Amino acid sequence: MFTGIIETLGIIKDLKKENDNLHITVSSTITNELKIDQSVAHNGVCLTVVAINNDTFTVTAIRETIEKTNLGDWKGGDLINIERAMKLGDRLDGHIVQGHVDQTGTCKSIEEANGSWYFTFEYDKTLNNITIEKGSITVNGVSLTVVNSKINEFSVAIIPYTYQNTNFKNFRIGTKINLEFDVVGKYVARLHSLNL
Structure with missing residues (x-):
């Protein structure tokens, strides 16, 4: 779950297609606070962190996600909105956001x-x-x-x-x-x- 309150902007560093999947590498000021298997919203799309390397992290999108979102239009250098999942007990400053783009x-x-x-x-x-x-x-x-x-x-x-x-x-x-x-x-x- 997310709140829709953006923490920071990320920059698309690399996009790699593998079969129907898209591996997206992002540079972000919060990369050092992330961990593998963590959910992060990217332009509102909930994706799981699969790799971390210095100031970049990588997530993978499957075909269904690519087809329902604007991920297929992303290119290197694009700015994207980044938000980590909310913590229980924190204020809900935005509204309940699932990270599942309609x-x-x-x-x-x-x-x-x-x-x-x-x-x-x-x-x-x-x-x-x-x-x-x-x-x-x-x-x-x-x-x-x-x-x-x-x-x-x-x-x-x-x-x-x-x-x-x-x-x-x-x-x-x-x-x-x-x-x-x-x-x-x-x-x-x-x-x-x-x-x-």
């Missing part, structure tokens, strides 16, 4: 608002995921509040701290992002689809 979305617009930014994202509505006004959403692992909810799109407001300390600063119109919808909302949508 689908990808695309940045539709970016509007500067006198010191903050509004980002609008669109997604495939046929997958039955929903947002609600003032509800929670996770974009590339960042816990956010929905500002404007529509059938297949939503907006979020980004403060300067979040803009500077996550990879939001690199988003452009058309950027593909990972989305994890609120777990309670997913249960409600599922029950509704079953007509229960």
Whole structure:
């Protein structure tokens, strides 16, 4: 479990394909605090640390993960959001994030608002995921509040701290992002689809 509060940014150092798997090597300021077999969220995707070498660590993504996320678009030098799993007993500053991406979305617009930014994202509505006004959403692992909810799109407001300390600063119109919808909302949508 994660909170969606990003600890640091990582830099993709190497990507190696092996059969259907992708081995991702990341440089990070928290590498020396990691251990083998630890869960770490990368742009909101929970992956297990399989190797550590000086200031880099390696994780492996399987085909299903690559197909459901934006991992397949990553390249050397990309900045990614990094968060370690939450500790029991700590404050939950964001919201409950599983690290299981539901689908990808695309940045539709970016509007500067006198010191903050509004980002609008669109997604495939046929997958039955929903947002609600003032509800929670996770974009590339960042816990956010929905500002404007529509059938297949939503907006979020980004403060300067979040803009500077996550990879939001690199988003452009058309950027593909990972989305994890609120777990309670997913249960409600599922029950509704079953007509229960």
